[in-house]
Each structure stands twice: as C-alpha cells, then as structure tokens.
Amino acid sequence: MPNAQDIRRRIKSVKNIEQITKAMKMVAAARLRKAQEKAAASLPYTEKVREVLASVAGHASDLSHPLLEVREVNNIAYLVLSADKGLAGAYSSNVIKEVVPRIAGKTNCSVITVGRKARDYFKHRGYRIDEEFTGFSEKPTLQHAIAIARSVAEGFKSGRYDEIHLSYTVFHSAITQKATTVKLLPIEDVTAVDANPSDYIFEPSAEEVLNHLVPQYLETTIYGALLQASASELGARMTAMGSATDNAEELIAKLILNYNKIRQATITREISEIVGGAEALK
Amino acid sequence: MAKTIRLDIVTPEKMAFSAEVSMVIARTTAGDIGILPGHAPLIAAMAIWPLRVITDGEEIPISMCGGFIEVQPEKITILANCAELPEDIDVERAETAKARAENHLRDSNSDVARAEVALKRAMVRLKVAEHNKQHKM
Structure with missing residues (x-):
C-alpha cells in the first residue's frame, strides 16, 4: 500500500500534466480555426487553376509538357506529409501506415518527407529518404509548397522518378481525418474534367500558357495538401489533448479518493492506538 | 453609367480583390493588353508587372508577381501567387x-x-x- 505522501506527489504530477495538455488543447484549437480558414480560403484558387488547366488542355492541339509525360514506371517516390511534433494522437502514424504497405520490401521506392515524425520513422527503418523538409508542418506557407514542388518537379523531369505519389491527411472535421494517397506526377486527370465550352484566345499560345500553368498547378496542389495536413494535425492534436485532459481529471479524482481513504485509515489507526494506550494505563 | 466588368483577383491565401471595374491593363508575357467589358474569352500568362485597374476614371495599380489572367465577356479572373494593393505593401x-x-x-x-x-x-x-x-x- 503506497503511503499518503507518495499519493500526494502523484496527484501533483498528474495535475501538472493536465495543465500542459489543457494548454496544448487550447493552443491547437485556436490554431485549428486559423488553419481551417486558410484551407478554405485556398479552395477557390485551387479550383480555378484546375479549371483553367482543363480548358487549356482541352484546346491545346498536342499536350506536351515534361510534367505530363507518362513513362514506364521504374522508380516511384512518395511525398509524405506528417507532423513535426508528437502529441497529436495517431496523426503521424496514420499517414505512415498509409505509405508503408506501398513501399515495404520494394527497392524502387523512395520517400520524400515533410515533418520530423515521418523522417525519423523512415530513417530508423532504413528506407531511402531522398529529401526531407522540416519545421513548418503546422504553418505551411506558399513558399514551402513552391520549394517542395520545385524539387519534386526536378526529380521527375530528370528521370529519377517516373511517378510521384502524395500521401497526406484530408481534413474532414476536428475529429475525423483520413490519410490518403494521390498521384501527383505525372499530372493525368486534367483531361477528365469537362473543358470549358467557350473558345479562348491564348496569349501568346496555348503551349506557352501550359508551360506556366503546369508548375503552378503542382504548387497549388501541394500547397492545398499542406494546408489540409496542417488542419488535420491541429485537429488530431486538439482531440488527443482533450481526451488526455479528461483522463488526467479522472485519474486525479481516483487518486484523491485513494488518498483520503489512506488518510482516514491512518487517523483511525492513531485514534485506536491512543485509545488502546489509555485503556492499558487504567 | 459606363459599362463595367467584374474583376476577381484570387491568390492561394485569399481573394485579394473583387470589384466592378471599367478597364484593366495587364502585361502578359507577350506584351500589354487592355481589357474592356465584353472582351472575347482569353487566357494569358502574366509578366511580373503592376496591373492597372481603372474604375470611374481613377487608376489603381496592383502589384502582381506573375500568374494568369482569364477573361470572359463579363468577368476577369486573375490567378496570382501574390497580389497587393498599394496600401498593403x-x-x-x-x-x-x-x-x-x-x-x-x-x-x-x-x-x-x-x-x-x-x-x-x-x-x-x-x-x-x-x-x-x-x-x-
């Protein structure tokens, strides 16, 4: 049976932990709102770029751009978006779980990681990491997306990769996020979208516009995914920290009950000792 | 009242500008173009150059760094990585x-x-x- 002092110490430490988790929950909640707004604000842009790309694709006589080229698949890269920090429940491990079955045991696969968690995981297990980006998982900016897009496009153009997939977490709500994988390069789905019926004039030419548009499309897609991932991370952290706070509260209640029991038992014992002593003196 | 055309400037961060304007002068990679209401549909890549927006005889420059302009007879959409009004710079x-x-x-x-x-x-x-x-x- 632990003594009263031990329990008192335990209560104190659990209280400290509770304070931390509570603060983290609140911080995550505040940031989540901002991240959600940002993710929503980027949607019109993403849609518009896709729309314009579709209408260009519908009009250009022959679509040829290095990033649209479909090749025989020899080397595949996975771009994995994870968190820099832990304490976000299963957020990072869910993304990693999404990727691992696809690359396990294959020699022609490599990973490009965003966020410390994915990097550490893949590094420790001996996977090939071609490039890593860290330090902005919570607050990605367009500049980060551009940097990633540039390096990914470079790898694809040079023939180092024949296909690049993007694994990230789609944000549905603060409690539901889903890890998914989409094909990033070569860009394929553009022609599937219904081309705009109006006949556009292209200035200077459809090919030229395409040359500018394709990299921009890539950047936008990556940026959109980064924003979704950051909202998911914060959502996951908020829920995880919320339940951690609840658990801490429950634990504290149990410990206090225990503590009082022991305290009471000690008092009772002391009283009976005194009474016993007084009895013996008679 | 003079005819106007809707101008939307969209950036990944936000809707930077949205208003009815009388004329837009943009520099594309192939040179300057002026767009008035009722312009034929057009898509062009833009150079890094200020966009000139004319509303009621008054001109506002908007700083742009590349992007695209999509024109439809009653609507102009500009997709840019960044766009700033003079007072935001x-x-x-x-x-x-x-x-x-x-x-x-x-x-x-x-x-x-x-x-x-x-x-x-x-x-x-x-x-x-x-x-x-x-x-x-």
Whole structure:
C-alpha cells in the first residue's frame, strides 16, 4: 500500500500534466480555426487553376509538357506529409501506415518527407529518404509548397522518378481525418474534367500558357495538401489533448479518493492506538 | 453609367480583390493588353508587372508577381501567387528584398534566374507603393 505522501506527489504530477495538455488543447484549437480558414480560403484558387488547366488542355492541339509525360514506371517516390511534433494522437502514424504497405520490401521506392515524425520513422527503418523538409508542418506557407514542388518537379523531369505519389491527411472535421494517397506526377486527370465550352484566345499560345500553368498547378496542389495536413494535425492534436485532459481529471479524482481513504485509515489507526494506550494505563 | 466588368483577383491565401471595374491593363508575357467589358474569352500568362485597374476614371495599380489572367465577356479572373494593393505593401521589406536580390546578382555563384525574379518582384512592389505615396500628398 503506497503511503499518503507518495499519493500526494502523484496527484501533483498528474495535475501538472493536465495543465500542459489543457494548454496544448487550447493552443491547437485556436490554431485549428486559423488553419481551417486558410484551407478554405485556398479552395477557390485551387479550383480555378484546375479549371483553367482543363480548358487549356482541352484546346491545346498536342499536350506536351515534361510534367505530363507518362513513362514506364521504374522508380516511384512518395511525398509524405506528417507532423513535426508528437502529441497529436495517431496523426503521424496514420499517414505512415498509409505509405508503408506501398513501399515495404520494394527497392524502387523512395520517400520524400515533410515533418520530423515521418523522417525519423523512415530513417530508423532504413528506407531511402531522398529529401526531407522540416519545421513548418503546422504553418505551411506558399513558399514551402513552391520549394517542395520545385524539387519534386526536378526529380521527375530528370528521370529519377517516373511517378510521384502524395500521401497526406484530408481534413474532414476536428475529429475525423483520413490519410490518403494521390498521384501527383505525372499530372493525368486534367483531361477528365469537362473543358470549358467557350473558345479562348491564348496569349501568346496555348503551349506557352501550359508551360506556366503546369508548375503552378503542382504548387497549388501541394500547397492545398499542406494546408489540409496542417488542419488535420491541429485537429488530431486538439482531440488527443482533450481526451488526455479528461483522463488526467479522472485519474486525479481516483487518486484523491485513494488518498483520503489512506488518510482516514491512518487517523483511525492513531485514534485506536491512543485509545488502546489509555485503556492499558487504567 | 459606363459599362463595367467584374474583376476577381484570387491568390492561394485569399481573394485579394473583387470589384466592378471599367478597364484593366495587364502585361502578359507577350506584351500589354487592355481589357474592356465584353472582351472575347482569353487566357494569358502574366509578366511580373503592376496591373492597372481603372474604375470611374481613377487608376489603381496592383502589384502582381506573375500568374494568369482569364477573361470572359463579363468577368476577369486573375490567378496570382501574390497580389497587393498599394496600401498593403511593406515598403521596407521590398527595399531589403531588392538589396538582397541585387547582392545575389553580383555574386556569380548564386541562382541568377531566381534573383532576377526576386528583384523584379521587389521593383514592382516599390513602384506600386510609390503611387500610393503620391496619392496621399
């Protein structure tokens, strides 16, 4: 049976932990709102770029751009978006779980990681990491997306990769996020979208516009995914920290009950000792 | 009332500008174009250059760094990585960016193409900010 002092110490430490988790929950909640707004604000842009790309694709006589080229698949890269920090429940491990079955045991696969968690995981297990980006998982900016897009496009153009997939977490709500994988390069789905019926004039030419548009499309897609991932991370952290706070509260209640029991038992014992002593003196 | 055309400037961060305007003058990679209401559908890549927006005889420059312009007879949509109205420009930041870009250009080891783009962006911002200053005085 632990003594009263031990329990008192335990209560104190659990209280400290509770304070931390509570603060983290609140911080995550505040940031989540901002991240959600940002993710929503980027949607019109993403849609518009896709729309314009579709209408260009519908009009250009022959679509040829290095990033649209479909090749025989020899080397595949996975771009994995994870968190820099832990304490976000299963957020990072869910993304990693999404990727691992696809690359396990294959020699022609490599990973490009965003966020410390994915990097550490893949590094420790001996996977090939071609490039890593860290330090902005919570607050990605367009500049980060551009940097990633540039390096990914470079790898694809040079023939180092024949296909690049993007694994990230789609944000549905603060409690539901889903890890998914989409094909990033070569860009394929553009022609599937219904081309705009109006006949556009292209200035200077459809090919030229395409040359500018394709990299921009890539950047936008990556940026959109980064924003979704950051909202998911914060959502996951908020829920995880919320339940951690609840658990801490429950634990504290149990410990206090225990503590009082022991305290009471000690008092009772002391009283009976005194009474016993007084009895013996008679 | 003069005819107007809707202008939307969309950036990944936000809707930067949305209003009815009478004319837009944009510099595309192939040269300047003026767009009036009822223009034929057009898609063009834009150069890094201020966009001139004319509303009721008054001209507002908007700093842009590349992007696309999509024109439909009653609507113009501009997709840009960044777009700033004169009053939103951080002159100090643009000045330091300009100095940095110039340094990079002198240094032959650095990425010249990138520095050139950065320099252009900074110049455009300063130019647009200049307009704001004149306006106030």
